[in-house]
Amino acid sequence: MSDLLEDLGQAVFDMDEDTAVELTQKAVDEGMDPEVILNDSLVPAMDDVGEEYEEGDRYVPEMLLSAEAMKGAMKILRPLLAESGVEPAAIVVMGTVEGDLHDIGQNLVSMMLEGAGFEVINLGAETPAEEFVEAVKEHNANVLGMSALLTTTMTHMPEVIEALEEEGVRDQVKVAIGGAPVSQDYADEIGADGYAADAAAASNLVKELTS
Ligand code: B1M
Numbered sequence: 001m002s003d004l005l006e007d008l009g010q011a012v013f014d015m016d017e018d019t020a021v022e023l024t025q026k027a028v029d030e031g032m033d034p035e036v037i038l039n040d041s042l043v044p045a046m047d048d049v050g051e052e053y054e055e056g057d058r059y060v061p062e063m064l065l066s067a068e069a070m071k072g073a074m075k076i077l078r079p080l081l082a083e084s085g086v087e088p089a090a091i092v093v094m095g096t097v098e099g100d101l102h103d104i105g106q107n108l109v110s111m112m113l114e115g116a117g118f119e120v121i122n123l124g125a126e127t128p129a130e131e132f133v134e135a136v137k138e139h140n141a142n143v144l145g146m147s148a149l150l151t152t153t154m155t156h157m158p159e160v161i162e163a164l165e166e167e168g169v170r171d172q173v174k175v176a177i178g179g180a181p182v183s184q185d186y187a188d189e190i191g192a193d194g195y196a197a198d199a200a201a202a203s204n205l206v207k208e209l210t211s
Pocket of ligand 1: 060099100104145147149150179196197199
């Protein structure tokens with residue numbers, strides 16, 4: 001790998017957004033293929049970040065800062081990737097369920113997924129079932145990710161799955177859930193396709209569900 005791509009990956013890993021943006025621009029100006037910049041530098045750096053978090057050597061704020069650096073670099077690359085016709089690995093609709101304001105974890109998951117090359121439609125907090133279903137249909141999503149942080153709002157998750165069934169689109173989309181009060185048992189109980197405990201696990205789960 002070139003020194004420039006190595007330094008760029010290191011900047012993302014080191015949570016240094018300014019340097020990540022500067023080096024991404026430099027790589028583009030030098031004529032490097034945006035797909036190579038993404039796949040050989042940025043994505044492996046975020047994989048390393050996820051691994052460090054899973055091993056307990058990195059905390060959430062540091063993971064968010066690396067994700068921000070990645071997002072800064074992606075702002076430069078996204079239009080170039082779109083021009084060169086590089087398809088996202090899959091389309092994921094993400095949101096926190098109705099009545100639930102907690103969106104920090106959901107945003108972190110969304111950033112990690114973007115870092116892994118997925119296109120994320122982030123519906124934000126307090127998303128009603130109909131809005132999830134509409135977004136799945138409109139974007140032809142491969143995965144629907146739902147977050148809930150309250151025991152009183154996690155009960156909206158099965159309602160969203162029922163709404164997908166009623167609209168006849170349940171078979172077209174995998175459903176993944178996460179958030180502190182939910183679990184693999186709950187995912188099984190409500191008929192979701194998977195559960196992830198944190199952002200790094202969510203990225204692995206979406207890869208599994210779409211491969
Ligand atoms: Co609230 N809150 N809160 N809160 N809040 C909790 C969740 C609570 C556990 C605090 C407590 O009592 N100890 C408690 C819930 C109790 C329960 O139901 N069991 C609680 C409560 C009660 C409330 C209110 C009801 C308080 C009140 O008003 N009386 C109220 C509810 C408002 C509402 O939603 N309608 C409320 C409000 C708020 C704030 C608005 C002040 C703020 C949210 C701000 C925001 O998000 N924009 C807030 C916060 C910050 C918290 C705590 C302190 C932190 C949550 C957080 O952001 N964690 C929380 C206590 C705690 O967790 N220590 C608490 C960091 C985040 C990175 O982790 O969200 O778990 P997390 O996300 C993780 C994983 O869960 C997973 O990956 C993420 C990254 O690792 N994940 C997914 C999450 N979503 C996923 C989706 C996936 C996959 C993985 O899809 C595939």
